[in-house]
Amino acid sequence: MNGSRFRRNGAKATAATVLTGVLLAAGVAFAAWTATGTGQGYAKAGTAQALTTLDGSGSITNTLVPGGTGDFVIKISNPNAYPVSLAGATLTGSVAATGGIGTCTTTGVTVSQSAIDGTLPHTIAANGTWTDVVSAGASMDNTSQNGCQGATFTQSVTLSGASA
Amino acid sequence: MRGERLAPPPTRREGDARIHRRGGRNVRRAIPVLVVVLVLTVPGIAWAAWITNGSGAGRAKGGTLPTGPTPSSTTITSSTITLTWSDVTVGGQPLSTLTGGRYVVSRNGGASSAGCGGAIGIAATTCVESGLSPATTYTFTIAAKLGNWVGNAGTSISRTTLSAPTVVSTNPSSRGQGAANQTITVTGTGFVSGATVSFSGGGITVNSTSFSSATQLSTNVTVSSGASTGSRSVTVTNPDGGSGSCPGCFTVNAGPTIAFPTATAQEVVTHNQTASFTVTGTAFQSGVTVAISGGFTITGVTYIDASHINVNVTALGGAFKGVYDLTVTNPDGGSRTSTGSMKNA
Numbered sequence: 110m111n112g113s114r115f116r117r118n119g120a121k122a123t124a125a126t127v128l129t130g131v132l133l134a135a136g137v138a139f140a141a142w143t144a145t146g147t148g149q150g151y152a153k154a155g156t157a158q159a160l161t162t163l164d165g166s167g168s169i170t171n172t173l174v175p176g177g178t179g180d181f182v183i184k185i186s187n188p189n190a191y192p193v194s195l196a197g198a199t200l201t202g203s204v205a206a207t208g209g210i211g212t213c214t215t216t217g218v219t220v221s222q223s224a225i226d227g228t229l230p231h232t233i234a235a236n237g238t239w240t241d242v243v244s245a246g247a248s249m250d251n252t253s254q255n256g257c258q259g260a261t262f263t264q265s266v267t268l269s270g271a272s273a
Numbered sequence: 274m275r276g277e278r279l280a281p282p283p284t285r286r287e288g289d290a291r292i293h294r295r296g297g298r299n300v301r302r303a304i305p306v307l308v309v310v311l312v313l314t315v316p317g318i319a320w321a322a323w324i325t326n327g328s329g330a331g332r333a334k335g336g337t338l339p340t341g342p343t344p345s346s347t348t349i350t351s352s353t354i355t356l357t358w359s360d361v362t363v364g365g366q367p368l369s370t371l372t373g374g375r376y377v378v379s380r381n382g383g384a385s386s387a388g389c390g391g392a393i394g395i396a397a398t399t400c401v402e403s404g405l406s407p408a409t410t411y412t413f414t415i416a417a418k419l420g421n422w423v424g425n426a427g428t429s430i431s432r433t434t435l436s437a438p439t440v441v442s443t444n445p446s447s448r449g450q451g452a453a454n455q456t457i458t459v460t461g462t463g464f465v466s467g468a469t470v471s472f473s474g475g476g477i478t479v480n481s482t483s484f485s486s487a488t489q490l491s492t493n494v495t496v497s498s499g500a501s502t503g504s505r506s507v508t509v510t511n512p513d514g515g516s517g518s519c520p521g522c523f524t525v526n527a528g529p530t531i532a533f534p535t536a537t538a539q540e541v542v543t544h545n546q547t548a549s550f551t552v553t554g555t556a557f558q559s560g561v562t563v564a565i566s567g568g569f570t571i572t573g574v575t576y577i578d579a580s581h582i583n584v585n586v587t588a589l590g591g592a593f594k595g596v597y598d599l600t601v602t603n604p605d606g607g608s609r610t611s612t613g614s615m616k617n618a
């Protein structure tokens with residue numbers, strides 16, 4: 110009798126475990142959808158943190174001179190506890206310069222979207238960073254002002270990715 | 274109830290049957306449902322990735338042009354300095370080969386001459402800086418330029434132009450009108466091989482000039498009979514363009530003229546006979562010489578004054594009878610010929 114009850118309880122436990130697993134799994138699944146903004150999330154699984162960028166100019170080895178090309182670097186930080194596959198980095202706005210030897214309002218710098226696209230997709234580790242060094246990703250024409258020597262040229266980007 | 278309690282425990286199979294028959298029936302029914310849910314859900318986990326976007330900025334860096342090369346000079350004259358330098362590399366390429374690549378040559382902190390690109394610069398590694406003053410020191414620097422970018426100037430060099438030649442005197446210092454192929458020595462300083470000599474005023478043709486030393490040139494000239502008389506400036510020009518002059522260092526003297534004999538008033542001497550006659554004219558000089566182109570032998574010439582010369586001649590018997598030319602030549606080379614003025618009759 111005790112053994113029978115035990116077996117019945119074991120069966121119930123198994124069912125409960127399976128159910129719990131199902132619920133958890135479902136919770137994870139529903140939480141993922143929450144992160145995408147479908148509005149159906151209710152589980153406390155946290156929210157997706159936006160990717161950010163850091164100053165990766167220290168990784169630049171090929172600098173720009175008039176008539177030449179140079180590295181374009183995007184250093185991306187993934188603050189999430191899961192890896193993210195970065196699918197796109199889209200250029201927005203115009204190039205701005207800081208830190209040159211003088212006036213540098215005409216940079217003469219152009220960043221290549223296609224060159225960036227050629228480096229993607231890329232998976233960024235959980236809580237990790239990735240420095241995307243786009244070789245010859247930027248070019249400079251002869252209109253660049255003399256004051257642009259030694260300047261840092263910044264080009265805004267929007268990042269699009271998903272948990273890997 | 275008691276009996277049931279005293280009944281032997283069910284066998285395993287019985288127990289299974291009981292489970293199957295009782296509560297276990299519900300559990301077993303639930304399992305497939307749960308499995309279905311899991312089958313549907315687990316792929317959902319894999320499929321429903323977290324959209325993780327963001328924004329930020331990428332960066333590129335501007336380089337700097339290399340420090341300009343240090344020039345060297347290959348040729349220095351009194352008015353020019355030739356500069357050469359090594360081609361710097363930008364991005365692994367020689368600057369002078371890049372579009373917009375130039376070198377800006379600075380002379381004494383300012384722009385160079387057009388020959389070295391001026392303020393715009395020059396896409397070469399050598400240039401001739403011109404328009405310089407003799408015996409003057411100049412400082413040069415070179416900076417690389419690419420498009421609108423200009424790099425730092427390199428190490429400077431200072432070079433001094435050569436002194437220009439000077440002319441002090443000529444020897445002889447004068448020649449008469451009509452003097453042909455006269456050798457004149459020009460004395461001065463700073464002469465270099467290849468220097469040339471010229472005379473102001475026209476009418477003096479320089480046939481040749483030879484370099485003797487840094488202080489002496491030898492030049493051969495012909496003074497036309499129509500050259501203006503008076504003082505002339507003598508100029509020596511070195512091959513580099515440097516020149517120096519001596520105003521009044523040379524004079525064209527009046528050449529002789531002959532009024533008698535002439536083609537229309539001949540001195541006629543009979544074959545094998547001697548004669549003495551006076552050549553009249555102007556600007557005869559002591560030491561004057563007389564020559565006849567043939568048919569005669571001159572046995573004596575006596576300078577009387579600037580207008581008269583006494584001449585003794587013999588009409589050669591072995592010569593053809595005919596008309597010959599008489600030429601008077603002063604010691605300064607000034608010369609005049611009276612054509613057809615002598616007749617061997």
